[in-house]
Amino acid sequence: MDPLVITVAPTGSIPSRDTTPHVPITPEEIAGDCTRCVGAGASVCHIHVREPDGRPSSRKEYFRRVLEQLRPRTDAVVQISTGGRAGSGYEERAGRLDLRPEMASLTTGSVNFPEGVYANPRDLVERLAERMKLLGIKPEMEVFDTSMVEGAVDLVRNGLADPPLHFNFVLGLKGALPATLKNLLHLVETIPPGSTWTVSGIGRAQLPMAVHAILMGGHVRVGLEDNIYYARGVLARNVDLVSRVARLAGELGRPVATPDEARRVLGLAGP
Numbered sequence: 001m002d003p004l005v006i007t008v009a010p011t012g013s014i015p016s017r018d019t020t021p022h023v024p025i026t027p028e029e030i031a032g033d034c035t036r037c038v039g040a041g042a043s044v045c046h047i048h049v050r051e052p053d054g055r056p057s058s059r060k061e062y063f064r065r066v067l068e069q070l071r072p073r074t075d076a077v078v079q080i081s082t083g084g085r086a087g088s089g090y091e092e093r094a095g096r097l098d099l100r101p102e103m104a105s106l107t108t109g110s111v112n113f114p115e116g117v118y119a120n121p122r123d124l125v126e127r128l129a130e131r132m133k134l135l136g137i138k139p140e141m142e143v144f145d146t147s148m149v150e151g152a153v154d155l156v157r158n159g160l161a162d163p164p165l166h167f168n169f170v171l172g173l174k175g176a177l178p179a180t181l182k183n184l185l186h187l188v189e190t191i192p193p194g195s196t197w198t199v200s201g202i203g204r205a206q207l208p209m210a211v212h213a214i215l216m217g218g219h220v221r222v223g224l225e226d227n228i229y230y231a232r233g234v235l236a237r238n239v240d241l242v243s244r245v246a247r248l249a250g251e252l253g254r255p256v257a258t259p260d261e262a263r264r265v266l267g268l269a270g271p
């Protein structure tokens with residue numbers, strides 16, 4: 001098996017200081033938290049940014065500040081989110097790609113989130129994919145439902161993405177695919193041969209999904225974006241969640257990837 005690529009998703013759009021004191025909000029806090037997580041075994045940092053009051057933000061300037069602070073301190077792969085909770089239009093979601101991160105997330109279909117429709121119409125997905133391809137950014141195909149695998153494969157058919165693809169299965173979010181081993185197995189069997197995959201279990205599904213992925217040869221995403229608890233009633237810090245996955249991988253005999261090993265596994269050219 002390839003070494004385990006651990007992605008940390010420290011912030012996301014949902015966790016607030018009202019629900020956990022540990023969520024990093026400012027670019028400085030996000031870069032600091034990512035640096036600690038890379039020290040604990042993370043090799044990819046999945047970045048969202050916030051306004052100073054905590055609201056999700058699409059401001060390129062904040063993404064730039066995270067990158068500027070992270071790059072001298074770690075050699076981690078930076079993956080910028082192009083998610084739409086901070087603004088749904090193409091310009092709002094694509095502007096940050098000009099910063100040329102090595103990776104960016106790309107959701108290839110729409111889904112009913114508890115707070116409303118997460119709309120990713122086909123033309124928007126194709127324009128984002130085209131922009132990533134032009135800038136040499138590897139997309140991480142975010143899959144909330146099985147049909148989104150086909151949405152990603154379609155991009156390859158249309159020349160808007162290059163194989164091998166990399167998928168992130170986001171499982172256990174209300175409104176999307178439940179986090180079961182059966183669903184995970186089905187997704188792994190559905191993606192094109194040669195693809196890589198990681199899994200993001202939401203909430204209490206984070207730990208079991210991580211263990212399945214370690215054993216199955218997939219990769220793991222953890223972090224407060226997906227889950228704010230370490231155990232029932234115990235709030236987590238990002239570094240605790242990363243450390244636990246690294247420890248579990250060690251116990252199960254799976255080496256943890258360094259950032260450069262992650263680049264090899266994910267087929268990245270390098271920063």
Ligand code: ZN
Pocket residue numbers: 009012046048081083105225
């Ligand atoms: Zn995200």
